[in-house]
Amino acid sequence: MIKIHHLEHSRSQRILWLLEELGLPYEIIQYKRDPKTMLAPDALRKIHPLGKSPVLEDNGVIIAETGAIIEYIIEQHGGGHLKPPPGTAEARAWTYWMHYAEGSAMPPLLMKLVFQRLPENANAIMRPLVKAVASKAEQGFVDPRLKEHIEFWDASLAETGWFAGREFTAADVIMSFPLEAATSRAGADAYRNIQGFLEQVHARPAYQAALEKGGPYAYA
DSSP states (O other): OEEEEEETTSTTHHHHHHHHHHTOOEEEEEEOOOTTTOOOOGGGGGTSTTOOSOEEEETTEEEESHHHHHHHHHHHHOTTOSSOOTTSHHHHHHHHHHHHIIIIIHHHHHHHHHHHHHHHHSOTTTHHHHHHHHHHHIIIIIHHHHHHHHHHHHHHTTTTSSSSSSSOOHHHHHHHHHHHHHHHHSSGGGOHHHHHHHHHHHTSHHHHHHHHHHOOOTTO
């Protein structure tokens, strides 16, 4: 049986959702974040040297990285579902979004999170200075980059409401987290197509089932 090493409030929620969409049996090994640092516990390093989640185990195969895990599940267990036919424009779009989600979309969102938390971790004397520097970095670099990405997502969803054609696919699964995170911390809730997309995915029975099994997830 597939095992998923799953961290609360994390991107690994997408893997549970994908497995629910495909109706595949799986086991969840739960991990909680450190309440002070919000980092994953060291126990995850016993599974993968970087100590990150998600990690998939399947009959001796161990795979990390969300995109790689999704592609493995689709190839090994997907039965032709949630991926467009090869050689089509939809298939090329699918591959693009599979790589874009973590390669291009997440870095500015992570920078936004880091700069937002910097003042909290500074001592009382340095906090005003750190806050001013962080705010300048956000306004001068991070926020403009995020706006570009958010507008790109909204335009990409305008025609069909999905990222890789007219049908729901695994590309929508992997893109859900950037959109959820941007809604939470970067103003994406003001964009109609993005919010329409999130309303559709949050209403899916498989998404709801994954939430029930996966535990705390701040972005739902």
